[in-house]
Amino acid sequence: MEERENYSSLQEFTEEPTPGGNRLILEHSDGSQGLKRGVECLRSQTALLILIGFLASICANIVLTVLLIGRPVQGAPPDPSSLGFKLNSMQRRYIQLCEDYTTLGQSCSKTVKQCSECPDGWRQVGDQCYHFSSNKLDWLKSRDSCAEMGSHLAILHTMEQHDELEKEAKRVGGFDYHFWIGLSDIEKEGDWRWVDNTTLQYKFWDQWSSEPNNHQSGGVHGEDCATLDSHAKTWFDVPCEHIYKRICQMDAIQLN
Template identity: 90%
Template structure:
């Protein structure tokens, strides 16, 4: 039997309590309440499903949150190009504003502050701002100091960055200076990483010194930090506390510590003068003590050559690679002071190198370090030296230098005497020319006066030749009688048909 359901009434949902509760009541047309129980069951299932869905959504949110925390956001790299484009646009806009600001500042009467992309005390190198600190701190303190400034030690990933920073460091630091860069293997020996924990992809270590060599002069932990050498244009490994040894530090050392410090000084790049160190009291005490070989080695670096070391190698400490390289450089300086063209054969013999390739590498390194200036002549197998840095002067070399300077002074005096004689002759010639000039001007003035007087009184007598010339120049010549033209001319009178002064030639002949 088919049933028809008629919804006779629908109770509205209100906040006021009712005996039957605030819920829908379906009434059958015959007064039956059969569907009421089904509706209540349906509502219970719906509430349960809603509760389960709510709990599931909470669990999903928790899982998603954990995943977002444990893994980087995948959408971030997609925004990097747009952020980079915005950054470049802002930089270009800032540069344009700086140019406009500078142009406006030129029209101001007072000096305006210079507009720069970098803060005060910073230098723009490429697309980065760098601060070259003059504070002599160790690597760890330098890293912390940069962090306090909201920055970090320099990170050089490309050759372009290295070249740009090296040139600026050379300009700031001068002939020889070392700057910490953000590279070290402090955490793990041999694993060189930048301060942002990125690995080393391209390096510019000093190959001639076999860097990074972790040399024992770095102490118990070796050499774990990198420096940018503005002199050699390369990277050098150094110990964390590496800084230039000051005289005060040497004076406070003695015994093995002093010997170790002297050994480190012999490796210091850019240091080629050692006589001042030899004169220190505690260093001189090493000469007669247990560390006399180190003192002799220091003396050899001051005045000797690589050949001298080979002759006395048995009684001297063994050279490290850096010391051997420096002593060869010092030997080149000594040879260049006497010869301007150094044959390869002589250099190979004096420096005891195996082949020309090693020699040329050494010479190129010397040129890059500004030890010598010149060029390699591979065709003629020689190096042409224009100039070189100086070395310590030995006691026996001073008399020769004094004699050379005296000869030079004598030559300079002879040149000065010759110059003074030439100046005297030039002054005499000038005076004679001035006298001639005055004489000529006087005669010209007298002649002008004579001509003016003749022109003022034409009936006073026969006109001089100069006056006749002026008349001929100003007036056309009158026809003459043929008979009169045949009359003999009076001596001293000449016909004039040339414009100008006839007497001028005689005046100049008198002046001669």
């Protein structure tokens, strides 16, 4: 008899001690499960972000090591093709991580930032990424600054590259018309070469000023470095000691 009374009391409590009681218990159960899934999702996302950061750190260390080992002597242009910019295995791993991160984001409530082929703040033209600096340096320091970013001073082999960069330089430059590009005749006067040691395929020298003219205003060393002039839409040779903004360039990461 006592067992039946206890059972009846328990039944009354679990069925509906108050209006909507069972509903409250069920909602509490669903809320706990949702919270648990949210915590698991957040943990997975955090772990993947840590892994991506770790991989990025490894890439940076590899590039820095290669740059230090292959650092050119003063005045000698670096050869980007020999500096290990194309780290194919790391690139493939980065692409896979981006895909995993995007897939994970589809099951989470927070918005996931999409991976892009160029770093933030870089402009993509074709399969290349370009960065327009906000500060000014001389040509040699500009070359080294780009190298420290895992890139090189801009190499313009096509008319499309020249036109796109000229427009962007005009947009972001304001009253600063000149931007350093990776072209010089430091090694041999009159032998203009890009920083990867390739020769000119297209020439956009300013014809009105008979550029390159190695003007005597360049002093003892002459005018051995080239700038892109967004106002005249052409190139000028100027002393390498002058300070201008610069255009850095790197390969875009092909995600498809």
